[in-house]
Amino acid sequence: MAEPLYKRVLVKVSGEALMGPAGFGLHQPTVDQIAADLAATHALGVELAVVVGGGNIFRGVQVSGQGVDRATGDYMGMLATVMNALALHAAVMRQGAQARVLSALDISAVAETYTRPRALAHLDRGRIVIFAAGTGNPFFTTDTAAALRAIETGCEALLKATNVDGVYSADPKKDPSAVRYDRITHDEVIHKDLKVMDTAAFALARENALPVIVFSIHEPGSILAAVCGGGRVTTVTSR
Numbered sequence: 001m002a003e004p005l006y007k008r009v010l011v012k013v014s015g016e017a018l019m020g021p022a023g024f025g026l027h028q029p030t031v032d033q034i035a036a037d038l039a040a041t042h043a044l045g046v047e048l049a050v051v052v053g054g055g056n057i058f059r060g061v062q063v064s065g066q067g068v069d070r071a072t073g074d075y076m077g078m079l080a081t082v083m084n085a086l087a088l089h090a091a092v093m094r095q096g097a098q099a100r101v102l103s104a105l106d107i108s109a110v111a112e113t114y115t116r117p118r119a120l121a122h123l124d125r126g127r128i129v130i131f132a133a134g135t136g137n138p139f140f141t142t143d144t145a146a147a148l149r150a151i152e153t154g155c156e157a158l159l160k161a162t163n164v165d166g167v168y169s170a171d172p173k174k175d176p177s178a179v180r181y182d183r184i185t186h187d188e189v190i191h192k193d194l195k196v197m198d199t200a201a202f203a204l205a206r207e208n209a210l211p212v213i214v215f216s217i218h219e220p221g222s223i224l225a226a227v228c229g230g231g232r233v234t235t236v237t238s239r
């Protein structure tokens with residue numbers, strides 16, 4: 001039986017990854033696979049917070065310059081993350097785990113509104129907490145929301161479940177000669193301007209000595225493996 005390294009972690013689930021092989025939206029088998037991995041990790045006794053992105057549906061920058069201002073576009077992007085959070089919540093519940101969605105935007109007919117005490121209470125009661133609508137502010141990203149919520153809720157690590165199997169010296173989707181790191185520091189990621197997460201997220205992680213573990217969500221069981229110190233990951237730490 002695998003032994004978890006952490007008591008409480010936050011998993012950032014890439015929105016883009018949720019579209020699976022489709023070009024847009026939600027690919028249900030992919031959502032179900034991620035939900036099963038989250039539920040299996042939770043079943044080990046790990047307290048789980050989740051931030052889900054929105055890149056499979058909408059990003060604010062897509063509409064800026066097309067007659068919609070950037071802030072409005074960003075609110076549209078945050079609403080996209082709410083849709084993903086609802087889909088992930090349903091899938092996690094189907095796995096038999098208890099979960100709640102907390103939205104940073106007040107849409108109380110759809111989800112509970114985020115407050116830190118509410119999030120902590122749900123986590124303490126053993127519920128998976130899925131944070132929707134990012135930080136609730138335009139000009140931010142769900143990566144920054146992930147670092148922020150991880151720190152606010154006392155998570156010991158941020159697990160970035162993404163489309164690539166770690167941090168590279170350049171974007172591996174654009175540069176085939178990019179070299180993969182097993183370990184790297186927050187400082188190096190920021191100074192080398194490595195874009196696997198935005199700089200604001202890495203800066204928050206650095207200031208708070210929050211380890212960031214980057215791995216591919218496309219590998220079944222990769223969340224559980226990362227929580228137990230295994231799998232193919234890049235570990236980003238203070239030193």
Ligand SMILES: Nc1ncnc2c1ncn2[C@@H]1O[C@H](COP(=O)(O)OP(=O)(O)OP(=O)(O)O)[C@@H](O)[C@H]1O
Pocket residue numbers: 013014015016017052053054055056141142143161162163164166167168169170171172173194195196197
């Ligand atoms: N140096 C790097 N190392 C690894 N990946 C990198 C690097 N630079 C850029 N990337 C890219 O970062 C992307 C991160 O994808 P991900 O979908 O998790 O981000 P996102 O845009 O924040 O997510 P979302 O879909 O939720 O908006 C990868 O697809 C990868 O191609």
Ligand SMILES: O=c1ccn([C@@H]2O[C@H](COP(=O)(O)O)[C@@H](O)[C@H]2O)c(=O)[nH]1
Pocket residue numbers: 015052053054055058059060061073074075076077078079080081133134135136137138139140141142143145
């Ligand atoms: O705090 C936040 C988080 C997100 N947004 C907007 O949502 C989209 C989707 O989020 P991703 O991080 O790209 O998955 C993002 O492009 C922003 O437009 C935001 O404004 N504030």
